[in-house]
Amino acid sequence: MSRSRPATNPAKTIPTRSRLLESARDLFWEKGYAATGMAELLSRAQANSGSFYHFFDSKEALLLAVLDGYLEGLDSAVIRPALARHRDPIERVFAILGGYRDRLLSTECTYGCPIGRLALEVDPEVLPAHQRIAANFRSWTGAIRKCLEQARDRFPAHFDLDALAVFVLSTMEGGVMQSRSCRNIKPFDQSVAQLRQYFVLITGRTTKNKIEPIRKGAGN
Amino acid sequence: MSRSRPATNPAKTIPTRSRLLESARDLFWEKGYAATGMAELLSRAQANSGSFYHFFDSKEALLLAVLDGYLEGLDSAVIRPALARHRDPIERVFAILGGYRDRLLSTECTYGCPIGRLALEVDPEVLPAHQRIAANFRSWTGAIRKCLEQARDRFPAHFDLDALAVFVLSTMEGGVMQSRSCRNIKPFDQSVAQLRQYFVLITGRTTKNKIEPIRKGAGN
Numbered sequence: 001m002s003r004s005r006p007a008t009n010p011a012k013t014i015p016t017r018s019r020l021l022e023s024a025r026d027l028f029w030e031k032g033y034a035a036t037g038m039a040e041l042l043s044r045a046q047a048n049s050g051s052f053y054h055f056f057d058s059k060e061a062l063l064l065a066v067l068d069g070y071l072e073g074l075d076s077a078v079i080r081p082a083l084a085r086h087r088d089p090i091e092r093v094f095a096i097l098g099g100y101r102d103r104l105l106s107t108e109c110t111y112g113c114p115i116g117r118l119a120l121e122v123d124p125e126v127l128p129a130h131q132r133i134a135a136n137f138r139s140w141t142g143a144i145r146k147c148l149e150q151a152r153d154r155f156p157a158h159f160d161l162d163a164l165a166v167f168v169l170s171t172m173e174g175g176v177m178q179s180r181s182c183r184n185i186k187p188f189d190q191s192v193a194q195l196r197q198y199f200v201l202i203t204g205r206t207t208k209n210k211i212e213p214i215r216k217g218a219g220n
Numbered sequence: 221m222s223r224s225r226p227a228t229n230p231a232k233t234i235p236t237r238s239r240l241l242e243s244a245r246d247l248f249w250e251k252g253y254a255a256t257g258m259a260e261l262l263s264r265a266q267a268n269s270g271s272f273y274h275f276f277d278s279k280e281a282l283l284l285a286v287l288d289g290y291l292e293g294l295d296s297a298v299i300r301p302a303l304a305r306h307r308d309p310i311e312r313v314f315a316i317l318g319g320y321r322d323r324l325l326s327t328e329c330t331y332g333c334p335i336g337r338l339a340l341e342v343d344p345e346v347l348p349a350h351q352r353i354a355a356n357f358r359s360w361t362g363a364i365r366k367c368l369e370q371a372r373d374r375f376p377a378h379f380d381l382d383a384l385a386v387f388v389l390s391t392m393e394g395g396v397m398q399s400r401s402c403r404n405i406k407p408f409d410q411s412v413a414q415l416r417q418y419f420v421l422i423t424g425r426t427t428k429n430k431i432e433p434i435r436k437g438a439g440n
Contacts, residue, residue, distance in 0.1 A: 032341055034255030110344035119401045120337040121252055124330035134402040163410035166398060170411040173397050174390025181339045182354040190383035191390040194418070201421040 017055045019045040025066045029114040032121050033063055060126060063118075067132035070115060071139055079143045089150035090199060093168060096144065097192050100172055101185065109183045116173045141165040154203040164202075171195045237275045239265040245286045249334040252341055253283055280346060283338075287352035290335060291359055299363045309370035310419060313388060316364065317412050320392055321405065329403045336393045361385040374423040384422075391415045 014022075023045035027036040038059065042048060056062045082095035103111040115136045122129045144165040148155070155161065171191050178187035234242075243265035247256040258279065262268060276282045302315035323331040335356045342349045365385040368375070375381065391411050398407035 030343075032252050032254050034252050112340040116397055117340040119397045120332040120340060123250075124400065124403070130401050130403065134398075137398055137401055137407075160410070160413075163414050166395075166407045166410040167391070167414035169398065170391050170394025170407075171387070173394035174392070175386075177336055177339045177393050178354075178357055178386060178389065180344065181350050181357055183344070183350065187357075187386045187390075190380070190386040193380075194383050194387035198414070198418045198421070201418070 016045070016047050016051045020047055020052060020055060020062065021065055021069055024062050025069065025114070028063065028066060028118065029112075033059075033118060034121065060129070063122070063126075063129055064132060067115075067118070067129060067136065071132065071136050074136065074139050075143070078140070083147075089147040090154070090203070092147045093144055093199075094192070094196065097168070097172055097195075100176055101188060101192070104176065104179050104185055104188055109179050109185060111176065112180050113173060113176050116176070137169060141169050144168045151203075156202065159202065168195065236265070236267050236271045240267055240272060240275060240282065241285055241289060244282050245289065245334070248283065248286060248338065249332075253279075253338060254341065280349070283342070283346075283349050284352060287335075287338070287349060287356065291352065291356050294356065294359050295363070298360070303367075309367040310374070310423070312367045313364055313419075314412070314416065317388070317392055317415075320396055321408060321412070324396065324399050324405055324408055329399050329405060331396065332400050333393060333396050336396070357389060361389050364388045371423075376422065379422065388415065 020041070023041055024036070027041060027044065036059075038049070038052070041062075042052060052062075056065065078099060079096065082099050083092050085095045085098075086092050100111075100113075115133055118129070119133045119137075122133070124130065141162075142165070145161060148161040148164060152161070171194075175188035175191035178191070179185055240261070243261055244256070247261060247264065256279075258269070258272070261282075262272060272282075276285065298319060299316065302319050303312050305315045305318075306312050320331075320333075335353055338349070339353045339357075342353070344350065361382075362385070365381060368381040368384060372381070391414075395408035395411035398411070399405055
């Protein structure tokens with residue numbers, strides 16, 4: 001998911017629909033939805049206009065399919081790799097955030113969350129797109145919520161874990177945005193450190209004491 | 221700064237450079253930087269290509285001027301109205317956030333922060349733009365930092381107020397983004413409520429007890 005990877009060069013063996021989807025995903029991310037022209041998309045996907053309209057009614061239909069693809073890929077691309085790094089549920093939350101830190105570092109802080117970008121770009125009137133963007137956010141916060149639920153006994157009774165999961169996403173999105181603008185990891189790290197401090201204060205103990213890194217090769 | 225206001229209809233009395241700037245600001249916000257074409261910009265600004273190049277070397281130069289404009293307007297558009305609502309420095313921080321809540325509510329949650337949008341849209345290679353986006357973020361967090369400094373005695377010794385100011389911005393940007401996607405104020409409110417809870421835990425008391433709303437007509 002790194003922005004620095006080479007431009008898509010689809011092999012002829014990749015089905016046309018997949019080539020269109022992958023090219024659209026990359027272009028919407030690099031250039032934006034509105035700025036991506038049909039000619040550029042078809043050229044990158046090595047497809048013609050006829051095949052495009054065979055698979056998609058419109059550019060908007062393609063956007064919806066791209067957003068569905070992100071939703072389907074969230075678990076394998078973002079959640080599972082982070083969960084595999086820790087057993088402790090709160091450390092797992094910070095491992096998911098750590099994944100974004102890695103994305104920033106590996107792109108010299110040019111990384112921008114593709115869903116966040118589309119959330120701010122796509123016209124609010126394109127409701128089906130925003131419904132899918134919101135579904136992506138809900139799926140992300142749902143994964144965080146599950147971790148928090150597993151640590152329920154460390155939080156005060158009736159603590160609003162739904163709101164906390166949303167707050168974790170705000171921290172990620174706001175931190176990524178600021179780090180991208182100054183090309184420096186510092187604002188992201190500052191935001192996550194403050195969130196960590198909040199967790200410490202809510203749970204009344206340093207979660208760091210609970211770290212149990214998973215050994216390589218160990219099951220999850 | 222509301223997205224729902226009518227399209228710019230510049231009177232002939234507004235100087236050409238200002239018309240170009242205002243039209244660009246609106247279009248970059250509504251459609252994005254890349255998707256804004258020169259023809260559309262000139263048409264909205266009621267200007268011709270010759271006047272454009274008289275004032276700006278390129279579309280990128282116009283973007284830089286738009287970002288400088290946001291920076292210059294931050295205090296009057298965002299900070300001062302919020303500071304005028306409270307005397308208590310921590311309440312002032314939440315009043316700045318409350319301004320964004322108002323922007324969301326008055327646009328049926330279609331509001332998106334124009335700086336945040338450009339932070340995620342503009343190509344990372346356009347360094348002068350990102351330097352100005354970062355300067356906007358720094359100015360915003362600088363205003364928050366000033367409020368926090370005024371409440372310094374309520375924070376633990378050596379508490380990292382710089383990081384807290386950055387965290388406040390992350391909360392705003394992430395909350396706005398999520399509320400825009402689901403067209404509902406809830407994620408913004410949840411994020412701000414969690415931040416409020418964090419302030420309560422750091423300062424060891426409910427800041428609400430300190431509220432001293434400024435009476436209408438009272439000096440600031």
